[in-house]
Amino acid sequence: MTANTAFLLAVGLPVAASPVIYLIGRIAERKNPKIDLARWLALLILLADGYFLFIAGSEFLTTHHELLVSIGAVSLRLDGIALLLAIAVLALGTLVTMFSGPAIARDSGRETYFALLTAMIGTMIGLGAADDLFNLWVWFECMALCSYVLVAFHRNEAAALEAGVKYLVQSALGTVLVLLAIGLVFTNTGSLDLDEIRVAAQPSGLMLAAGALFIIGFGVKSALVPLHTWLPDAHSQAPSGISAMLSGVVIEAGLVAMLRALGALHLVTVSWGALLLGFAAVNMLVGNLMALRQTQVKRLLAYSSLSHMGYILLGVGAGAVIGSEYSAAGGFFHILTHAMMKGLAFLAAGALLYCLHQANDNHNPLVVDDLNGASRKYPLTAFAFSVAVLGLGGLPPLAGFMSKWQIFVGGFQTGNAWIIALVVFAGLNSVLSLGYYAPLVNRLYRRQPAEIVEQGKPMPVLMTVTMVILSLGVVVLGFWPSLADWLTGPAAQSLLMLFGG
Amino acid sequence: MAELLILLTIGLPWLGALFCWAAGDRHPRLQHGLAVAFSLAAGIAALLLIPFGKDQVLITLSVGGAFGNFTFSPDGLGVFLAAVATVIGSLAVIFSVDYMRSEDQLGRYYAFVLFFIGAMVGLVLTTNLLLMFAFWEITALTSYALISFHNDDLKAVAGGIKALIITQFGGLGLLIGALVLFANTGSYDILTIIANPGILPAGALAWMAFGCLAAGAAKSAQFPFQTWLPDAMEAPTPVSALIHAATMVNAGVYLLARFFPAFEGVPGWREAVMAVGMLSALLAAVMAIFATDLKRVLAYSTVSQLGYMVYAVGAGGIFAAQFHLLSHSVFKALLFLGAGAVIHSVGTRDMRQMGGLGKNMPFVRLVFVIGALALAGLPVLNGFWSKELILEAGLAHGNPLWMLFVMLVVSGLTAFYSFRMVWLVFYGQPRAELHAHDAGPAMKVALAPLAIGTLTTWLLAGSFSRLLSESLPAHQIAAHSTGEILLEVLTAPITLIALLVIALGLVCWWQRDRLAGVKRALTGLQITATNSFGFEAVNRAVVLGAQNSAEKLRSTQTGVLGWNVAYLVIALIGVLAILLLGVGLP
Amino acid sequence: MTISIPTAVLIIVLGLVGIGIYALLTTRHLIKVIVALQLLVKGAMLALVLAGHLTGQDDLGQSLAITVIIADTIVAVIGMALAVQVRRVVGTLDLRSLTSLRR
């Protein structure tokens, strides 16, 4: 199999397989609902996809030539950013699929869930690889459509529906703005191919407007403050596996889409990166303050995603403005580590939500008081949750410390006073964030378990396994951060090419 | 050989932490055993490492990129502190066998204690500033986890968070220092910058110097960050002895001493360091005089004694600072563990309820008095020699004499509160119905070596000065024999003055009833001091400010779709306006 | 005064988008929200067709617009399904009662 074929399969397999998963799952559901065939099928597809991605990725990494596959006039390109996003999406997606088996075992519509989850994973891989402005939008829209349905999966709960409505409306509005921007770019350059646009896009008011519309349009999905208002609702109401996906990779995929679009306009102005840095500052502060007094666990984690998006923007923005490779690599490293840590945090919170509430047929949200003394009954889950939130708080020896460090180092290396000030501000925010992460850990290790913990159901094995795998990843990357260099380095170079080369 | 010993000293406690956690809380005896075994083994490894104390990098793990090389080097400063951390660490663990006997969740307790010991060793042995910062943060994490060990107690939780946030806030200074170093030199190597500070531009060096001062002050609970240490006393007492008296709080002093050759040329840095040390010593001593909680008195005295060390570093007396660090680690660990034995026995920390406990706890009284005398600085205990050396360093050319005067006054105050504490706890009439019993066997095993150490560690002065002198060329520490050092102290006029001041402090305590008038006159000071000179109010204001602004900001999440869309339009307007004003139309 | 063709279409585009956003800002009825989204997307679609027309690539503009039509119809379908379910579960389509998720 050639690398190009493998790449095409890696992009196409999950997308093509999702209707099959639905159909077979549907039939199996009628025949014997116990087997839950859709889940295993989805897992199989994702593992196979990992194999194809491995072939394509290793070809790219060994030859340093981007893979380019053309389908008609539209092409897909595997560069550093695409590979990084694909690996993050696929790895987290596979674990979430494993986790979701028990988590939604009792809901109806499981085959819908797994089919759409697989499709969403596939569309995100495609989104990372899109090399055509309009095609980028199509992938983006497909991803969004899948996620609307998944967010409102608990269709009999008013809050989930409300979150779904808000998510849908705000996302759709963002989509429209992106389309307008595409229209402007198309008018001005006469092309949709990102490479051709890169050459043709010259400074003009029209293109500035297009860039602004891209930032706002894609910014809705990547949760730039103040476009973030849908996020705490959707992330807290979605099934926990989907929360992990949304927070861990979907908002980052939105960012990648934005970077691709803005990168094509890099000749228009150097201010794109500076704007991202501005959003970085606001995101960090607002996210942390909003989380500080939050009492619902999943909502708290959702707000913390805002501040982590701020760190990522800091790295990526400094890479775009100054061309600092360490910054960019740090930003992408943080995308990876955040996917792991936030994924783990949501899965752990989801596991507790499942055992303490859902398994007892109660639909209340998980509040911080429910965590009291959870380590008594769920030692591994409590440990995993602690690893996740302490990592998010940037404490060593966990992965979050190292990725933040890389972002900070890159910022200082630019020698730019504004960026250095922003790094110090980010450090302050990191300290502030401990004000809400640390008490969560405290609660988990209280001696006197909350009443609800004592009535909790046992933890399903598959959930524990996924959490252990992710915890190991967070710890290992914390001890040996350069393990991710092979992935973040090429991604950073791709970003610098986008904005400078 | 030395490479292996370094890895063992860091790795054994961490391995032990894993085992203790994995052993499970159903097997407390196994956990006690594992913890003692691993901490003792680490202590032995650290002691064996001392002869290898040289200035040379022994372990290099090439991580590359933004992370530099992870390097470790056993120089004099490093091996000495590693030995202190592991030896006192293992004594604290042994003490815990009795102290924590009836406690729950021992796995978490021992895992964090051992995790701390390993991290502390790593902190002092590494020569990579990134790694140093990482270990720095791990010690903060473990300190936090252990302060909040009694998670159901709101005070313990609050104290833990406070310590974590304040030390992390100061830690930003070290972060800035490390980033400045890497941005300018492309490496995190500490030895290079110490040997040749000129490789950094003057401005960058100043940022690094004052950043490290902030970090050191926060870690060592110095002015203006001192408020976290008294609240950290909610931790189990062996933890207070180990982390909040003998080791972690020394990391700040270590940092300043380590970088002294690099920073001493930065204008104003030495003066700032001395001022920080002096203010901390003075304020904390005054607070200790009025405090009524036994552990808090010890905490204040720790801040005060650390102030002496910081002052000494600023004054250029690196050897004096490190020597006092050694003495203080030993006698303060002794005092804390002694206090732990008392608290474990009577179940309260309030000195007003104690009194006359000496009759039932003769052993604890004996060792506690030894420690207190060392704290007061009476000859011939170890605290005497090292404190005199610090005062002498204050006399060095160019140091402001008024600061030295303040430090002399503080030594009088120290004597005063040391005697007050001993008296209130062990002597006089019992003030409450307390059933005291003497220390358990494991406690005695831990206390005895510390008491002996308090009586004898000053004999190490000569070899200690040789160790530092040989392995730290940039610090320019002269090697002297023990005899020379002792003679120097004894013949110095300042020693006599200091002894007079200490005696004055003693007399004041003895004649306290006659000084009732003075006491009344000082009521205002007492009120200010028990309110921590307003620092607590500042802390509270900051916390309240953050929480209020958070609460206000939360109302922006209206949950109304229309407003959500409005924010989007506003953001669009904002971005367009920025582009219009910032970039302009081409 | 004659209006050039691009200007006229641009007026439609911006008008539709403006009216759509205005409706999103002010309306209280969920179905009307979906109507507003439809208006918005029609504007965007017309913008693409206009772009194709202006650059002489009418057919490319058209084929993009088809994809947009499908996408926005699906959005409308999912939106309506949500609305129907909201009506069942919450009992009303008033957006004022869909404000439980706040702070």
Added chain:
Amino acid sequence: MVHGLIAAVTLVCAIQAVRATRLLVSALWLAGASALVALEMYLLGAPEIAVIELSVGAGLVTVLFVFAINLTGEENLDARRMIPRPLAWTMLFIAGALLLIFILPGINQPATGQVYGAFREIFWEDRQLDTLLQIIMILAGVLGVLGLLSDQKTGQIAPYEEHGA
């Protein structure tokens, strides 16, 4: 002139669709706006898309609206707005003005791109990836409707099983 007229009527339809108090009326005005947009597309030289817009945008979507309105019922809501009207107008005016400042100077100097082929080729060959991805969109739509509207009620959730993995 024709274009100006179409523009005016389209916007009137749109405004009416937003203002109408009855949902059915609103949907019909929307259909009208859709038809006029289709007409405008036709005049711009896009006949194929005009047909599709007319059948899907004006036809199918309206039918869907009627279905949905039937299912949910008309609901009379009082006139209170989500956010004050003057504020909405001000924001929109500023945003629109800013956009126009940026766009207007450039809109009349379009680039001329390379013409690749006829509509059929472009749609089915050049842009077949977009076309293929519509399948995923439709899948999401179908599954969304099926998932959201299936009849099962909360009470029918499967019973809890130990180790449901």
